[in-house]
Amino acid sequence: MTDLLLKAFTKEVWDIIIPAIWETVYMTIVSTTITTFFGLLFGIVLLITDKHGLHPIPLFNKVFGSIINAVLSLPSMVVIILALPIAKLIVGITYGPKACIISLTVVCIPIFSRLVENSILEVSKGKIEAAKAMGASNIDIIFKVMLPEALPTLIRNFVVLTITLISITAIAGSFGAGGLGDIAVRYGYHRFRSDILIAAVLVLLVSVNLLQLFGALLARKILKKRHLI
Numbered sequence: 001m002t003d004l005l006l007k008a009f010t011k012e013v014w015d016i017i018i019p020a021i022w023e024t025v026y027m028t029i030v031s032t033t034i035t036t037f038f039g040l041l042f043g044i045v046l047l048i049t050d051k052h053g054l055h056p057i058p059l060f061n062k063v064f065g066s067i068i069n070a071v072l073s074l075p076s077m078v079v080i081i082l083a084l085p086i087a088k089l090i091v092g093i094t095y096g097p098k099a100c101i102i103s104l105t106v107v108c109i110p111i112f113s114r115l116v117e118n119s120i121l122e123v124s125k126g127k128i129e130a131a132k133a134m135g136a137s138n139i140d141i142i143f144k145v146m147l148p149e150a151l152p153t154l155i156r157n158f159v160v161l162t163i164t165l166i167s168i169t170a171i172a173g174s175f176g177a178g179g180l181g182d183i184a185v186r187y188g189y190h191r192f193r194s195d196i197l198i199a200a201v202l203v204l205l206v207s208v209n210l211l212q213l214f215g216a217l218l219a220r221k222i223l224k225k226r227h228l229i
Contacts, residue, residue, distance in 0.1 A: 010195070016183060017199050024169050024179035027097045031104040031165050036158065038109045042068065043116025044142060054138045068110040076168050079107045097179065100172045107168055108161060115157040123149040152219040159215030163208050170204065180204060 046068070048054040049061040071079060083106040087099035123146050131145045147154070170181030180200045188197025 013195050013199050016187065016196060017180070017203065020178070020180045020183040020200070021203060023097050024166065024181075027100050027104065027169050027179055028162065028165050031101050031108065031169075032158075032162050034101070034105045035108045035112050035161060035165070038105070039112025039161070040116055042109065042113035043120070044146075046113060046117045047120050047146075048138065048142070054141060068113055071106070071110040072114065076107050076171055079103070080168075080172055083107070100169065100178065103172055104165055104168055108165055111164060112157070112161045115160065116154065119150040119153040119157055120146045122153060152222050155219045155222065156215055159211055162211055166204065166207060166211075 042064075046061065046065060049057040049064070051058045051061070053061075074082075080103040083103040084094045084099070086106065087102035088094050090102055091098045093099050127145055127149060128141060131141045136144070169179050170184065172179075172181060180203060184197050184200040187193045188200060
């Protein structure tokens with residue numbers, strides 16, 4: 001076992017791993033950016049169109065929520081496969097990092113939408129009612145009350161989203177998406193290169209733990225600052 005671990009840190013292994021790390025970073029950053037934008041948008045729409053929301057549209061909310069729940073109910077691998085034709089239409093190919101980004105966003109936007117909705121639901125109803133009583137518009141309530149108050153929870157959920165995206169890039173590697181998942185499957189599994197598999201897993205583990213630590217520290221700092229005000 002010790003010999004295998006030592007082999008995982010050889011130059012030959014890392015010459016293969018390092019380009020895959022950059023591919024994974026690229027896919028994660030772009031996918032996270034797109035997912036965060038649409039996830040926030042859809043989460044807010046779900047919240048305000050609820051029958052108890054700021055602008056109730058029950059029928060729309062029910063239909064839109066059902067579509068999001070339908071995607072959420074499918075396994076990630078199935079959604080990735082179903083999203084390949086969409087990737088073909090947008091980027092012209094069904095493999096590689098660019099195609100993977102489309103699949104990743106289709107998988108994760110519904111997840112983050114629900115996380116955003118649940119985060120904002122935790123905001124005190126009293127603060128929202130106080131803002132209404134002072135004549136604040138719905139836009140002001142959303143951007144000056146709901147989102148700022150939900151920020152620590154949103155940051156934690158953003159970290160969850162990023163970790164989920166990293167893990168799904170590994171799954172997408174089975175479909176030629178590139179990145180660490182592709183290396184782990186192509187070299188680690190198909191070519192029985194346990195040293196490369198271990199190196200890829202170590203990078204993923206370190207990345208996830210660093211993200212978790214960063215998110216926890218940032219959320220704690222925001223909460224501490226809020227208590228001092």
